[in-house]
Amino acid sequence: MTRSTRRAIQFLALSSLVLSVTACGLPRSGPNRSEIISGSVLKEGDALIVPVDSRVTRIANTDSLQGFSSDFRNAGLVGSDMISPGDVLGLTIYENVRDDPLLGNTGQRVSQLQQLIVDGQGYIFVPYAGRIKAAGQTPEGLRQLITRKLETQTPDPQVNVARKAGDGATVTVSGAVGGQGVFPIELPTRTLAAMLAKAGGVAIEPATAIVRVTRGAKQGSVWMQDLYDNPDLDIPLRSGDVIVVERDRRSYTALGATGAQQFVQFETPTLTAIEALATVGGLSSALADPKGIFIFRNEKEGVARQVLGRTDLYGDQRMIYILDLTQPVGIFEAREFQIRDGDTVYVTEAPFVQWQKTINAITGTANSVNTLADAANGTN
Template sequence: MRLCTLALMMTALLAGCNVAKTDFPVRAAAIQTEVEEMATNVTIVKLTADNVSAFSTPRNLSGSRTTMASPSWDYRVGVGDILDIVVWDHPELTMPAGERRTPEESGLRVQSDGTFFYPYVGQITAKGRTPEQIRADLTERLVEFIPDPQVEVRVVGYRSQAVSVTGEVKNPSRQPLTDVPLTLLDAIDAAGGLSEEADPRSVIVRRGGRSFTIDLQAFLEQGVGANNPVLQSGDVVSVPKLEVEEAYLLGQIVRPSTIDLTRENVTLTQALTRVGGLKEDSADARGIFVFRKTSTGITVYQLDASNATAYLVGTSFVLLPRDLVYVTSSPMHRWNSLISNLLPTLTTARVADDISAN
């Protein structure tokens, strides 16, 4: 929404500015003198084959490796779990399931104190133990009553532990943990999968008072195994909505539009090509400008494409989100006029964007 508002504001304000025509060559000193009265610092850079690499830094879109631990999973029984216990050759100690009763319905529930009652031996501690540990304890106690007891213990109702999956998934839900490890991808799939607006690169997992941002896309596309961790009881998975990142292309362009930079790096030449290029009958190829907000002000990059080989320079200049590309028409007015009219537009849009962000 913020980006949409910003784009509409820029388009509307630029449409009202008579700034389409420019004098060349651009004189940086004159421009700086004219904008000194504004609370904005302006840097002018003419892009050439010699300097373009210094001003172009592609964003790192490859997946980073999460720092969240992913320990091996060994299910431990908790309060509320249902246990099914079988003592072979001793049907009197085995809870009958019957045709109309499932093992879960006829099983033994772990009570709030973490124990369950079993004939002959009384209370058995279950909380925090694996089924194998419970079996060993029960076997040792039954030896006093049954020679060489053969005992089987299994969990038939997993009710004590779960993770929550929220945000941009089709069916936000609580996913129970079982003896089968539940990975991040498994949990999201069990919640119906990602919605169309989900951002798989910024999945948040909250664990033990800490939050971890995980690039699940890196696991899917690059096989970064750490980014598909095994979840633990109490984890909360939140899938955020994808925030579209765009650059704006205006002026003497065949199809003024926005370019989606969310999932890829796009160069200046690529962006111009995708919107049909410059208008042959009205664009001035010397006046391809990229306005970029920085921490110290605004930097304006100029590409003089009067020679077609300059587009090769453009293939090395990577656009960043919120860049504004503006193409002027045949020269009549001074470049200073272009800057003087565009900078208030950019400044106003920046203030509006900051307000909407708050």
């Protein structure tokens, strides 16, 4: 066999190998940058692709804020001595007669009525005064009312009303606290932070603790760390409030050319894209394309409309945000763009990586090509 014939056989064998490798496809961590962009709505795909800039960051970040509505913040403190259904009252009545007192026995000028429970409708029963509305009144107001009821039957009665611990105005505290239970709203515990302290404080790291307050059909929440830092979030409590302290359950998924591909729990109230990447080991220096950092998200209708400047979007939208770290402000944008619960952070491989894999696949089978050429030469 001539040298030219042998080279022709090697060339044909190598060409067949390249075509075979290309047709079968090489292993990779996911779609490349151009394949993702080709799925854009503008190219008849089903995703809205948005490059991240300062305007997009400002709009997209607002949806992750926690806090209480004005109904919670403007409720005002409960009166420390306001009587509520379920409270226990004690009455002491002094009568200005000795021989025939209205309430006591002969010679007994002082009568005590202890453990009077305010019923569900807010009433108590006092002999000779009848059924009296106590809920919503202060002890002083109730004292005056009972006095007016009795003074027509006994001369110059003196009445004292004592309110026991506020068993009627209570809140329920549960979750990750030192001591769960039902606690009365008293003078020192009329606000959220004070009540949490009464319950033994939070039993988890404050940076990951969320405090949720349910009041009837309404609910609000706040980060425990924000409650420490901002006194305006220390809302007044109302009877029947349910307070739950729980660990942050938000998470995101990191895929592609990163240091690790994994499911990641949030460890801080806010998490930026650069922090999310750092958490999983950053970009793979051997694989990653710094122009191809994508955040996949089901974005709410209102945010999607603002980001895209459109009014024809309805319901949650499939959004893909693109970060390009090679741009002059790329790192800054990644430092400010916040990751949200359920996001998928995906880093594409650099274009040369597939070529490198192809070369490695070919050179790894070079012995097979040589064997084929030697076999052909041996037949001559």
